[in-house]
Amino acid sequence: MAPGNIGIVGAGLVGLGWAIVFARAGHAVRLYDNAPGAAAEARRTIALRLDDLRQAGLIDEAPATILARVSVADSLAEALEDALYVQESVLERVDVKNSVMREIDALVGPATWIGSSSSGLPASLYTEGLGCRDRCLVAHPVNPPYLAPIVELVPAPWTSPATLDSVRTLMQAVGQAPVTMSQEAPGFILNRLQAVLLMEAWRLVEAGLASVADVDLTVSQGLGLRWAFMGPFETIDLNAPGGIADYARRLGGLYRDIAAETTEQRGWDNELIARIEAQRREVLPEAELVARSAWRDRRLMALALHKRRMDSADAAGTDPAATPGTQ
The missing domain is CATH 1.10.1040.10 (N-(1-d-carboxylethyl)-l-norvaline Dehydrogenase; domain 2)
Structure with missing residues (x-):
């Protein structure tokens, strides 16, 4: 799938994680958050995360090259203009998601797919009255999505099969591992x-x-x-x-x-x-929670690199684990 414009609505931890996923894969990403300064702060955090990924050997391009694909949108309309796909990552509340989805519906193009990062709320609770509802579904990641590639695709009753297939193809193209539910169920998979x-x-x-x-x-x-x-x-x-x-x-x-x-x-x-x-x-004292979270991410990076090497070896029909000194 050719690179296109990706709109990220909500620039918290999940939203900035998605921005890394899409920018790393070559897409132009526009970050939007209605909290003043939140998207700009998220972009600064993305720069730090990209440096970490480069040091861990998980990206081939220079961090600055990938970061250049991420821009801060001053308005929701700017974030959604000509978007191939929109990833909504706002607060996990039906009223909040419904309000944001209605704004998206009024602005989004006629062929844009819209995924929600909802971790448990089915899309039917906040997309029913939308004109774009057949192009809406849940696309739930594990945080951070640039290290844990699984993404759950959960259609609402009115999500079109074409939308589900297209978003699955997009997720595979950006390096994620999509799994699909046949219908909504609380908590997904x-x-x-x-x-x-x-x-x-x-x-x-x-x-x-x-x-x-x-x-x-x-x-x-x-x-x-x-x-x-x-x-x-x-x-x-x-x-x-x-x-x-x-x-x-x-x-x-x-x-x-x-x-x-x-x-x-x-x-x-x-x-x-x-x-x-x-x-x-x-x-673990409460004061050490942040440091331990950083330790977790470093472990995840090391594991992601190891799995990438082992997957490449499997595809090539070789076994690096059987050769002393290889990783």
């Missing part, structure tokens, strides 16, 4: 999967069966190592001699028994939140 793991993690701590640190260690040094390059179905397919059907026969009863123990759905009450908060603050 990622948060529905994450919700199950989080609910059980909190339940283990609440019942006194494990500490917060040990639950985190189980994922980071166990499940997460495999999940960094395989999904749950491939994981279990490789964990039994006869593949996934064999795994299901061997362990299906265990998972059924676990599920039977966890049918009660409870929210996280203040007492439980305080217990888990206390355990986390023993490990």
Whole structure:
């Protein structure tokens, strides 16, 4: 897909992350935010992130070259002019999104696709009355999208198949990994999967069966190592001699028994939140949260570079892991 103009509406962490994704892929990006100075500040942050990506070996072009493709729009109309695609990344509230989408609808061109970064609100809640509604859908990233490429494409009941196909093609062209839902469901794919793991993690701590640190260690040094390059179905397919059907026969009863123990759905009450908060603050004081977030991003950069090299090796039919001294 040839590079075009991309409008980014909302210049917070998610919006600036999307700007990097599209500018890195060669598109001209216009950043708009209705908060005075927010888009300009986001562009300055983008410059810093691009320097980090260059140092990590994750971009080939000079950061200044990519940054030059990102401009600050003084108005929403300027951001949307001749836009191939618009990525809305405003506050996760139906009233806010509806208001912004109505403004977009009044200004956008007749062939522009509009994606929403909503992490849980289906597009049907804020696009129903729009003239452009057949070109609207959820395009939910993982933050930061320039390091975590997955993007969930979730159509509203009125989203046209052509829109879904076109946005999927665009996302693939800019280096993202799109997944598509056939219809709306609360939490989409990622948060529905994450919700199950989080609910059980909190339940283990609440019942006194494990500490917060040990639950985190189980994922980071166990499940997460495999999940960094395989999904749950491939994981279990490789964990039994006869593949996934064999795994299901061997362990299906265990998972059924676990599920039977966890049918009660409870929210996280203040007492439980305080217990888990206390355990986390023993490990990481609140004052160190920002520094630890930066550490997380550096780890993600290193992992992204490793996965890129391994994917290239897979495509070439070679195995760099089998050769001493390669990465």
